[in-house]
Amino acid sequence: MNVLLDExxxxxxxxxxxxxxxxxxxxxxxxxxxxxxxxxxxxxxRIAQDIYRxxxxxxxxxxxxxxxxxxxxxxxxxxxLVCYLYRRFAKSCGAREFRMFTxxxxxxxxxxxxxxxxxxxxxxxSIANDASLIDSLDAWTRSQNRWKRRAAAVSLVPSARRGLxxxxxxxxxxxxxxxxxxxVRKGVGWLLKETYPQKPxxxxxxxxxxxxxxxxxxxxxxxxxxxxxDRARLKATSARRxxxx
Numbered sequence: 001m002n003v004l005l006d007e008x009x010x011x012x013x014x015x016x017x018x019x020x021x022x023x024x025x026x027x028x029x030x031x032x033x034x035x036x037x038x039x040x041x042x043x044x045x046r047i048a049q050d051i052y053r054x055x056x057x058x059x060x061x062x063x064x065x066x067x068x069x070x071x072x073x074x075x076x077x078x079x080x081l082v083c084y085l086y087r088r089f090a091k092s093c094g095a096r097e098f099r100m101f102t103x104x105x106x107x108x109x110x111x112x113x114x115x116x117x118x119x120x121x122x123x124x125x126s127i128a129n130d131a132s133l134i135d136s137l138d139a140w141t142r143s144q145n146r147w148k149r150r151a152a153a154v155s156l157v158p159s160a161r162r163g164l165x166x167x168x169x170x171x172x173x174x175x176x177x178x179x180x181x182x183x184v185r186k187g188v189g190w191l192l193k194e195t196y197p198q199k200p201x202x203x204x205x206x207x208x209x210x211x212x213x214x215x216x217x218x219x220x221x222x223x224x225x226x227x228x229x230d231r232a233r234l235k236a237t238s239a240r241r242x243x244x245x
Contacts, residue, residue, distance in 0.1 A: 001062060001065060001066050001069070004051070004054060004055070004066065005066065005069050005070070008047060008051065008070070008078075008081070009073065009078075011047060012037040012039055012047070012075070012077050012078075013037060015037070015039045015043050016037035016038040016039055017038045017039070017040070018038055019038070020038040020039065020040050021036045021037070021038030022038075024036055024038070024076065027113070028111055028112075028113070032110060032111035032112065033111070034074070034075060034076040034079070034110065034111055034114075035074055035075045035076065036075055036076040036077065037075060037076075037077050039077045041080070044077050044080050044081060044084065045084055047081060048081050048084035048085045048088075051066075051081070051085055052085055052088050055085075063089075064100065067082045067085065067086060067104075068104075070082050071104060071107070071108040072108070074108075076111075076113070076114075079108060079109070079114045079117075080113070080114070080117060082104075083114070083117030083118055083121055083122065084117075084121075086121070086122050087121035087122065087125065090121070090122075090125035090128075091125075091129070093122065093125040093126040093129055094126060094129050094130050095126070095130055095133060097122070097125075097126050098123065098126035098127075098130070098133050098136070101118060101122045101123050101126065102123075102136075104118060105118055105123075105145075105147065105148055105151055106145065106148070109147050109151075110147070111147075112147075112150065112183055115147045115150050115151055115154065116150075116154050118151065119150075119151040119154035119155040119157070120154060120155070120157055120158060123151065123155035124155050124156070124157065124158035124159070125158075127155060127156070127158070127159060128158060128159070131164075131165060131168075134156070134165060134168045134172070137152040137155065137156070137172050138171070138172065140152035141172060141175040141176055142175070146181045146183055146184060147183075149176060149179060149181070149184045149187075150181075150183050150184050150186075150187035151187075152172055152176065152187075153172065153173065153176055153184070153187040153188040153190070153191040154187050154190065154191065156168070156169050156172060156191055157190065157191055157194050160191055160194040160195040160198070161194050161197075161198070162198070163198030163199060166195060166198075166199045166202050166203075169191060169192075169195055170202075170206045172191075173188050173191060173192060173206070176188040177210055177214050177215070177218050178213070178214070178215070182217060185215050185217045185218050185221075186217065186221060188218055189217060189218040189219070189220065189221025189222050190221055192206075192207065192218070192221070192222035193221050193222050193223075193224045193225050194225075196222070196225050196226055196230075197225055200226070200227070200230065203222075204226070204230050204233070207219070207222060207234065208233070211233075211234055219234050222234075223235070
């Protein structure tokens with residue numbers, strides 16, 4: 001494992017580009033900004049493909065140790081590599097992996113990019129294979145960790161896109177809508193936006209009681225894929241609020 005880890009880091013150093021690093025840093029606020037080699041995403045994906053071919057026959061425990069070592073490297077690319085890599089094992093993700101991904105979220109994730117990669121591809125895969133894991137997300141909506149609250153929403157985006165678990169999605173979304181953190185607001189708005197195409201009537205029915213009190217950011221995200229008629233109902237409310245303010 002150590003040989004492969006050294007090879008990966010040497011390759012990242014070779015591919016690093018200061019201009020790419022500067023470009024990537026613009027997407028993160030200073031407190032979120034991870035250390036970075038400055039390697040573009042397509043190159044990181046290629047490295048993940050190469051790693052996957054080598055570790056596919058490994059015992060699960062060795063694979064997981066490699067991923068932890070990558071997370072502990074603390075760079076943007078190494079965390080992203082874990083997400084690209086483990087998504088290739090999506091069919092085998094279940095409750096055990098969900099617990100492991102939760103530990104990674106608690107220990108190693110400090111920005112929206114890693115939150116979304118872990119949530120969409122890894123936590124989302126576990127939920128796809130075992131829907132009972134959604135029940136774990138209720139407690140996440142009350143977490144002090146902003147990224148865990150965002151993950152509660154984003155991990156359900158794959159289900160929303162397939163038209164699944166609408167009742168659970170609305171249950172998880174409800175306590176997140178009034179969240180004061182914009183990263184969480186964007187996450188729950190995104191979830192509702194992706195829920196609407198498959199469940200338009202249900203999504204609108206859920207949002208209507210919120211339209212006078214939900215943050216405008218959440219409503220704006222949630223309305224992006226709505227029909228003009230449904231969007232107008234939310235926008236009219238927003239306009240009345242703005243006028244009364």
